[in-house]
Amino acid sequence: MVNINLKREFVKIFDSASMALRRMSDKRGSWSLLPQTRVRIPTANQMRVTQRIQACLFLLPLLFIHVQAVAQTPDSAGSIGGLVVVLMDEASIAAAIEGSVSEVVVGEGETVSAGDVIIQLDDRKAQLEQSLAQQAAEIATHRQVETSAVDAAKVAVAEQEQTIAEHEIRSELNRRRAANELKIQAAEKAELVAKNEWQRAESARQNFVDAVSESEIEGLQLAYERCQLETREAIFQLEMAAIDVRLDQAMGKTLQWQLESARVSLHAAKAANEVRALEAKIQGLKLDLARVVSDDHHLQSPIDGTVVSISAGVGDWVRSGQVIARIIGRERLRAEGYVTSEHAHRLRNANSVVVRVTNSDGTTIQRDGVQRFVSPELDAVTGEVRIWIEFDNRDGKIYPGSKASVEAR
Numbered sequence: 001m002v003n004i005n006l007k008r009e010f011v012k013i014f015d016s017a018s019m020a021l022r023r024m025s026d027k028r029g030s031w032s033l034l035p036q037t038r039v040r041i042p043t044a045n046q047m048r049v050t051q052r053i054q055a056c057l058f059l060l061p062l063l064f065i066h067v068q069a070v071a072q073t074p075d076s077a078g079s080i081g082g083l084v085v086v087l088m089d090e091a092s093i094a095a096a097i098e099g100s101v102s103e104v105v106v107g108e109g110e111t112v113s114a115g116d117v118i119i120q121l122d123d124r125k126a127q128l129e130q131s132l133a134q135q136a137a138e139i140a141t142h143r144q145v146e147t148s149a150v151d152a153a154k155v156a157v158a159e160q161e162q163t164i165a166e167h168e169i170r171s172e173l174n175r176r177r178a179a180n181e182l183k184i185q186a187a188e189k190a191e192l193v194a195k196n197e198w199q200r201a202e203s204a205r206q207n208f209v210d211a212v213s214e215s216e217i218e219g220l221q222l223a224y225e226r227c228q229l230e231t232r233e234a235i236f237q238l239e240m241a242a243i244d245v246r247l248d249q250a251m252g253k254t255l256q257w258q259l260e261s262a263r264v265s266l267h268a269a270k271a272a273n274e275v276r277a278l279e280a281k282i283q284g285l286k287l288d289l290a291r292v293v294s295d296d297h298h299l300q301s302p303i304d305g306t307v308v309s310i311s312a313g314v315g316d317w318v319r320s321g322q323v324i325a326r327i328i329g330r331e332r333l334r335a336e337g338y339v340t341s342e343h344a345h346r347l348r349n350a351n352s353v354v355v356r357v358t359n360s361d362g363t364t365i366q367r368d369g370v371q372r373f374v375s376p377e378l379d380a381v382t383g384e385v386r387i388w389i390e391f392d393n394r395d396g397k398i399y400p401g402s403k404a405s406v407e408a409r
Contacts, residue, residue, distance in 0.1 A: 089329030123297035171248035191227035305329030350408035
């Protein structure tokens with residue numbers, strides 16, 4: 001009763017304001033509801049009309065909120081109305097690249113599964129580019145497997161290291177020979193002994209003519225001279241050993257340089273292998289890109305559902321990003337809308353939720369809610385809360401756009 005009286009009062013005030021505005025429009029003078037405009041009201045009756053108009057403007061939003069609250073007031077069964085059935089699964093298929101339509105695989109109204117091709121674009125160029133990328137990737141992979149250069153460089157390094165090891169042993173022997181003076185010392189002692197014997201024989205012959213024969217003296221002299229030669233030979237051998245040591249040092253540096261060169265060659269071979277591996281990876285990525293581009297020519301359905309619209313035909317040129325097909329799935333639906341905070345609280349704390357959908361023929365179908373969502377925030381304008389309840393529709397009896405109500409239990 002209060003609601004009816006409120007509406008009648010609002011209508012009465014609104015009619016009075018309208019009549020006053022019509023009367024005042026025929027008189028001279030200015031009149032405005034805007035505070036910045038100068039107002040001239042000659043009579044008290046016009047002042048009362050102005051007050052009624054202001055009251056009307058004040059009550060208008062209150063009446064709107066009241067009507068909205070009445071629309072969502074639970075009935076005797078505790079259900080909350082004002083909801084609409086909407087799709088959960090729908091997809092608009094857009095072209096990822098531009099091109100010409102070569103085939104429309106399915107038509108409107110046909111059922112498709114996820115992954116089915118809906119529209120085929122001309123992919124002859126893409127197929128050729130994919131074949132070229134495939135060949136380049138195979139060549140790069142073959143080059144990557146080829147490791148003979150690295151193996152040869154490793155062998156060269158190992159051989160050079162072995163040569164250096166052998167050279168170091170020979171160098172050590174030469175150093176010891178160069179440091180060994182025993183042979184010289186022995187030769188010098190033998191020379192001294194031979195000299196003494198020769199000198200004693202000479203002295204004895206001078207004192208006693210027949211004590212030592214001339215031939216014996218010559219033999220002793222020859223032995224002494226031979227010892228001198230042996231001493232010189234020992235000194236020469238020692239000097240040659242010192243020269244060998246210096247040669248070994250020079251050769252050691254040469255071998256080290258050769259070893260470093262072999263190691264550089266090994267590093268270069270490994271770097272070349274790494275470059276070939278990167279080239280193989282790049283070619284593999286190019287092949288993947290070519291496959292993606294080729295796949296972009298096959299516009300596939302991302303969901304199971306029914307094709308409801310196709311906006312391109314064979315021979316049409318489509319642009320990148322242009323939507324050319326739409327697919328919907330009706331196996332999962334949800335009732336969605338805005339409710340008061342009180343109703344939202346009831347739905348949030350309910351053990352279960354039942355959805356009732358009214359079809360166009362007036363029949364009502366009831367479904368159990370599978371999942372639900374109650375927004376944690378209020379709408380800044382209406383103070384209402386957004387909700388939705390998902391329910392099963394595998395039998396296809398409920399259509400999107402139908403009116404629905406929910407009951408919290």
